Amino acid sequence: MERTDEYSGIVAETIGIAGHNGDTIGAYVAKPLGPGPFPGVVLIHHAPGWDEWYLETTRRFAHHGYIAISPNLYDRSGHGTPEDVGAMVRAAGGVPDAQVVGDIQGGMHWLRMQQVHNGKVGVIGTCSGGRHTYLVACQSEGVDAAADLWGGGVVMTPDQLNENRPVAPIDMTANLACPLLGLFGNEDRSPTPEQVDQHEAELKRLGKTYEFHRYDGAGHGFFYYDRAMYRQEQAVDGWGKVWDFFGRHLRA
Amino acid sequence: MCTNIVERAEIEGTGKGTAGWFALTRANVTYDHPFNASYEHALNIDFVNEAQGPSARVAVELSPESARRLAETILATLDRGEAYEAAVAPVGTPGAR
Numbered sequence: 001m002e003r004t005d006e007y008s009g010i011v012a013e014t015i016g017i018a019g020h021n022g023d024t025i026g027a028y029v030a031k032p033l034g035p036g037p038f039p040g041v042v043l044i045h046h047a048p049g050w051d052e053w054y055l056e057t058t059r060r061f062a063h064h065g066y067i068a069i070s071p072n073l074y075d076r077s078g079h080g081t082p083e084d085v086g087a088m089v090r091a092a093g094g095v096p097d098a099q100v101v102g103d104i105q106g107g108m109h110w111l112r113m114q115q116v117h118n119g120k121v122g123v124i125g126t127c128s129g130g131r132h133t134y135l136v137a138c139q140s141e142g143v144d145a146a147a148d149l150w151g152g153g154v155v156m157t158p159d160q161l162n163e164n165r166p167v168a169p170i171d172m173t174a175n176l177a178c179p180l181l182g183l184f185g186n187e188d189r190s191p192t193p194e195q196v197d198q199h200e201a202e203l204k205r206l207g208k209t210y211e212f213h214r215y216d217g218a219g220h221g222f223f224y225y226d227r228a229m230y231r232q233e234q235a236v237d238g239w240g241k242v243w244d245f246f247g248r249h250l251r252a
Numbered sequence: 253m254c255t256n257i258v259e260r261a262e263i264e265g266t267g268k269g270t271a272g273w274f275a276l277t278r279a280n281v282t283y284d285h286p287f288n289a290s291y292e293h294a295l296n297i298d299f300v301n302e303a304q305g306p307s308a309r310v311a312v313e314l315s316p317e318s319a320r321r322l323a324e325t326i327l328a329t330l331d332r333g334e335a336y337e338a339a340v341a342p343v344g345t346p347g348a349r
Contacts, residue, residue, distance in 0.1 A: 047254060048287060080306035083287050087298050088306045091258055091280035127254060152254050160256070190254045219292060220254065220285070228290040 009033035010062040020102025025075035030062035036116030039250035042107040043070040044125030044132045049086030096164045120250040138172035145249035147181040152190030180210040181245040185218030257283040267299040267310040286313035295319030
C-alpha cells in the first residue's frame, strides 16, 4: 500500500510443499490479495529457526507486493516451539546444504505455480540463511535476484568442511547467474570484514553483478528488532536497500 | 550455528522443564548466539532428553564469564561432595578414613 486511500490486503498461512527428495515440508506463505501479477520471494530462515521474526518478515514482503514463502528447513528434525527445534538443530550441527537447496527450490517451484505470479523469483536469507541464499543462487536455475544478509560461512577453510557442508559456497561463485545484494555489519565476526573482502574479490574476479553495503556500528543480525544486536538506523537503511534491489530486478 | 562451537556431554539425572521433571540424557553446550540473553555470544547449555523430542529441554544462556565461574563452582562442589562421602563412608569402604 503506497497510499492511505489504496486497498491493501494479504492472506497468510502455513501449507505443505514438496521439498528436497520430494519430502513434504511445512512452509509459511503470504500473498497479496488482488489480480497481480506479483513477483515472488523465497525467504531462507536463519539458524535460530523458523520463528516469529521470519513469519512476520514473510508477511512484510506480501505487504510490499510480493508472493512470499518461507519453508521450514527444520521440518524433518522435529516439532515443538521454534526455539526448542532450533536448539536441537544447533546441537546436531545444522542441516545439510544439499537438503536446504532442495527445499528452497521446492519453494521456488511453488511460487511459479501461483496464478498471480509475474514469473520473477527472488531469494533472501539472513545469517545461515544468507549463506544458503548464496548456495541456492549458485546452484539453481530461475533465480532472478538474491540477497545475502550477513551470511557467515560463504568463505570457509578446509577444516570447516564436513558432511553437511562439503563445499565452500565461495567456490561456487562461477555459477552465480543473477544479481546479488549483500548487507554486512562491519563489527560482525561471521562473516568478518576480511571474509566479506574475499567474497567481493571473487565476485569481481568473475565479473558478477553485485552490490555490497557495509554498515559501521553494526554487527551480526542488525535487522533483529527483538535482540540486542538490533541497530535501528542501519536496519532502516538496509530494508530500503532490499526493497530497491528487489524492485529493480523482480518487478520488470 | 554461526560459530559451530558445539560440545556434548552424556549425563544422567533429571531436569525440570515446562511440563515438569523428566530424565536427562545429554547436555548440549554451545558457544553461539543466544535466543534470549542480551549477549552477542553466550555459553548456552541445553539439558535434554532427545528421545522425548525438542520440547524435553531445560535451557540456560550464560555470559561466558559467569559460565566459567559456574564450571569452577561445580568442580569445587564436587570436591567437597567427594570428601563428604569419604568422611561418612562405613569402615572398609575404599577411600574412607
